[in-house]
Amino acid sequence: MPSSPTRRLHLNAFLMNAGHHDAAWRHPLTEPGRVTDLTYFQQLARTAERGLLDSVFLADGLTLPRNVRHNALGGFEPLTLLSALAAVTERIGLIATVSTTFNEPFTTARAFASLDHLSGGRAGWNIVTSGNVEEARNFGRDEHLEHGLRYERAREFVDVAVKLWDSWEDDAIVLDRSNGVYADTDKVRPIDHRGTHFQVRGPLNVPRSPQGHPLLVQAGSSEDGKEFAARYAEAVFTAQQTLADAQAFYKDLKSRTARHGRAADDVRILPGVCPVIGSTEAAARALAQQLTDLQVPEYGVAQLSGMLGTDLTGLPLDGPLPELPDERDINGNKSRFRLVAELARREGLTLRELIARLGGGRGHLVVAGTAEQIADHLQEWFTEGAADGFNIMPPYLPGGLDHFVDQVVPILQARGLFRTEYTGRTLRDHYGLPRPVGSRAGLPGAGWVAQPA
Amino acid sequence: MPSSPTRRLHLNAFLMNAGHHDAAWRHPLTEPGRVTDLTYFQQLARTAERGLLDSVFLADGLTLPRNVRHNALGGFEPLTLLSALAAVTERIGLIATVSTTFNEPFTTARAFASLDHLSGGRAGWNIVTSGNVEEARNFGRDEHLEHGLRYERAREFVDVAVKLWDSWEDDAIVLDRSNGVYADTDKVRPIDHRGTHFQVRGPLNVPRSPQGHPLLVQAGSSEDGKEFAARYAEAVFTAQQTLADAQAFYKDLKSRTARHGRAADDVRILPGVCPVIGSTEAAARALAQQLTDLQVPEYGVAQLSGMLGTDLTGLPLDGPLPELPDERDINGNKSRFRLVAELARREGLTLRELIARLGGGRGHLVVAGTAEQIADHLQEWFTEGAADGFNIMPPYLPGGLDHFVDQVVPILQARGLFRTEYTGRTLRDHYGLPRPVGSRAGLPGAGWVAQPA
Structure with a gap:
């Protein structure tokens, strides 16, 4: 569904420990001893930024991964790690996965507003509902909340978060030193949310952030997940094994946005892809086989x-x-x-x-080939109505990301499919998505007056 | 209560927006337009590190501060801000205030373990129970949890956090590539906590961090607060207006540790102090008066x-x-x-x-004078059994911290009261406190086996 002659790919670097292949940490090309080390992730983020990618993307779960005995685990929590990466990068977006099932909207809205300020407008939130009873057991529950209820909670959670982000108008800080007025509190409003899952008074204790609010990303592809995405998501991360399936998903999701008052183009759809890059196709296949043999x-x-x-x-x-x-x-x-x-x-x-x-993509497509062949694949899905871009999942790190940036990106650029410089400063700029207008701007009525005691 | 001839002061830089004085943002020496800007806090943290201070310390509250109309607010959330500062500093400790009343122990334990890894062992947790009904209203409650119950919850919260930090033994990561064993899961254990406030299965999804666990700091001085501190705290932040009151608090708190099986020297006591520094005493008093006049x-x-x-x-x-x-x-x-x-x-x-x-210290002592006089004050409290160090609360920023580092610190060093170089890498090293032995190390019994489905 190309929308303009300058339509370009969006590419995230999805970072994971020693790489996305589950045996990557055993391969001599990786450095699994560094996965608990900030400098390792700094290096990866700078590589992604050198490649002009849209963002670095971090997944998350709230339990020790199944069978850590046999795979490398760094264990960084996404918001803290991305905050640290914000300080050593300039342009690249920073997308953190945070669950709506085990957090409070005030806490999550605030942390993302903080990251958006820290990074000068580069924050994105990959909204998940968590899918694992072992996560529930770390939060006082013996059973996992049922799938439909999780999405019901997620909808209310995001509604509350948006209200909180919008509780400060953009121009609420007036900084009038001579009259002693820092904020025009007529432009800072309580939200007084009283819903099924949450009661939150607000306002947020963070001024409105550079992007207004973080880019909203979503990654579930069930019926509930697609409806949620159509209503809220600005980017969707999805696993698709075939062009036909990806096209069907793309068409389906884009067709759902209208009923929520949104345009098809308001959502970027980004399948995951694990590129196994070789100097020849045979070399790529041999590397993939090496990794399989190490499983x-x-x-x-x-x-x-x-x-x-x-x-x-x-x-x-x-x-x-x-x-x-x-x-x-x-x-x-x-x-x-x-x-x-x-x-x-x-x-x-x-x-x-x-x-x-x-092994390579946990359900995401693995493509083994030369840089040219990888570029061909991305181009085909991009031009054939299957993708607006991709979550790039290097099978091993750091080399797999280096090769993508140094070998695949230049081909995509030469074909006019990818940016040759950053033209904006925020993650929304990179995605070509607008800064949201505060939903409460200009509302009549009193602003926030704290109770004196 | 001097404990050895080499006893030295511990000094934190307590950072706050345009400074601790409530009118600082109106004074021409400050830069209130930068309080939402990471580079401002980077500059402050680097100044503190140049001064060889033990840590930067961030307070926190979970509601918009009372009357933001008349005071500057940056709004950064402490864990995200300190994670960003971890990336641009090398040695200085990073102490974040986080409430036990409005968080979950799994989330908090994990975030601090992540910060401790990110910073190479520089994380500290200032444990608070929150004191404001407006905070409760942002978390689904109409009333604030009663004081005694808040501390009951806090005790269980910290117990759970310690168990989670100890759920990985130090040597659990074996990284045996040839046999495909990353972690020895006999050394990674569920905690199976079932208490009054929390049920948490564990283990934590972060390997044991450089400090074992973050330095535990506490800041309440009520009866409940002092008992909590005597049992858990490794550093205590307190407000004291007179030497006699500070001595009484110091003696009281140090006398309480024994009943919890701890030595008096296991807790560092750090009153807050707001130093208004002038080239003469008259100049300092004039600056203090200027700030008062701007209130x-x-x-x-x-x-x-x-x-x-x-x-x-x-x-x-x-x-x-x-x-x-x-x-x-x-x-x-x-x-x-x-x-x-x-x-x-x-x-x-x-x-x-x-x-x-x-106005200057919200109850913490304000001392106006020359650098020499400030040093005299710190020395008196330190040697007269009132303090092991101080939370330094510059009345205005960035200049108030510059002056402390450039003028007061050298005097303290010349008197042998403060370090002349960092001798360690972690916050525990700076405080002269040991790395905790994992409480579950060497326990018999099975380690963690995830349920397969």
Whole structure:
């Protein structure tokens, strides 16, 4: 759905420990001893900025990852890590994943407003509802909130956050030293939200931030997730295995925005892709095979068990998948369940083959080839109505990101598909999305007067 | 209570917007337009590090400050701001205030572990229970949790946090690439906490951090606060107006540690002090008077109303305080209530005089004089059993911190009272406090095995 002759790709660097391939940390090209070290992430963020990418993107979960025995874990919390990266970068966007299920809207709205100020307008929030009962158990609950209820809470959560971000008008700070007036408190308003899940008085204790509010990103592709995205998301991160599936998803999501009063072009759709880059196609395939050969089967079985909501422990690796539950009974990541189940069925994969297929991208597409071939793939999806850009998931780090920036980006630039310089300063600038007008600006009525005691 | 011939002062730079004086932002020496700008805080943190101070310290509240109309507000959230400062400093400690009343222990423990990794072991947590019903109203509650219950929750909160920090043994990461073992999960344990306020399974999703856990700081001086400090705190921030009161507090608190199995020297006691530095005593007093003359009475009345739990609006500024409630009926900051009430009574102050006295330090002592006189004051309290160091609260910024670092610190160094170089890398090193041994190290029994589905 190209919208203008200057339509350009949007590319995020999705950073993860030693790389996205689950065996990357075992490969001699990686530096897993550095994943708890800020300098490692500084280096990666600067590489991404050198490549003029739109953002660095961090996933998150609120429990120790399944089977940390067999994969590298740095453990940085996204908002703290991205705040540190804000201080050592100038232009690149900073997208943090934060759950609406285990946080409070005042706290989350405030942290993102703070990051947006710290970074001069480069904050983005990847909104997730969390899909794992083990996360619930770290927050006083024995059971995980049901999928539909999680999205109900997420909608109210984002509504409250937006009201809080809008509780300060842009020009509320007047800084009138001679009259002793710092803020025009007629332009700072309580929100007095009283809803089903939250009661929040406001206003926020952070002045309106450079972007108005952070870019809103969303990553669930279930029915609930797509409706949520159509209503709130400015960028959508999605896992798609085939061009046809990606086109269908793209068309479906863009068609849903109108009923929420939004244009199709108000949402950027960004599938994840794990590029395995080689000097020749054979070299790329050999590298992919090396990584597969380093996989620890116990790790793969545990990961796959989680995705499928089914304990696969002890099943023969060279046999087929057992019968799977119905998607209705999955209370975690429904769309990932469907994707993996369909992939296995479509290609008739054994357990071992499926684990190999999922090793690089956990359901996101892995493309192995030369830089030219990777660029061809991105271009095809971009021009054929399947993507507005991509979350780039280097299979190993830091080299996999270096190669993407040094080899693939120049090809995309030469084809006119990607920027050759940053033309703006904020993440919204990079995405070509407008700064939101404060929803409460110009409202009549009294501003905020604190109770004196 | 000097403990050794090499006993040295501990000094934090307590940073606040345009400075601690409530009229600082109106003074031409300040730069209030920069308080929403990261570069301003970078400059301040680097100044503090140039002065070899122990830490930068950030207060916090979870509501818009009373009467923001008349005082500058940057609005940075402490953990994000300190994470950004971690990236541009090398040695100085980073102490963030976070409330146990409006957060979850898993989230807070994780954020501090992340900051401790990011900073190479420089994180400190100033534990507060929050004292303001307006904070409660931002978190779904109409009433503020009662003082005693807040401390009960705080104790359990910190217990859970420590268990989470200790859920990884120091040597759990083995990084055995050839055998595919990243972490020895026998050394990573769930905590299975089931208490009155929290149920948390654990383990934490962050490996044990450089300091084991962040330095624990506490800032309440009520009975509950002192008992909490004696049990948990490694540093205590307190407001004291006179040497005699400070000595009594110091002796009292140090005498309480034994019943919790701790030595008196396990806790550093740091009164706040607001140093107004002049080239002569007269110049310092003139600067203090300039700041007083810039005070906005409405602001002072609102602040004082909050501290005293009594609406003072409309009372004659040149009259006495009205009758005050009993301390038992104060559900906010009890010790600050007592300090302010006693100050007014002892000195027979009018409302206007009291507002002037509180303008620089909100109850912390303001000392106006030459650098030599400031140093004399710090030395007296340090050697006379009233302090192990100080939270330095510059009345105006950035100049007030520059003067302290460039003029007062060299005098303290010449007198052998303060370090002349950093001898360690972590905040615990600076404070001369040991790295905690993991409380669960060497425990028998199974480590963590994630449920496969």
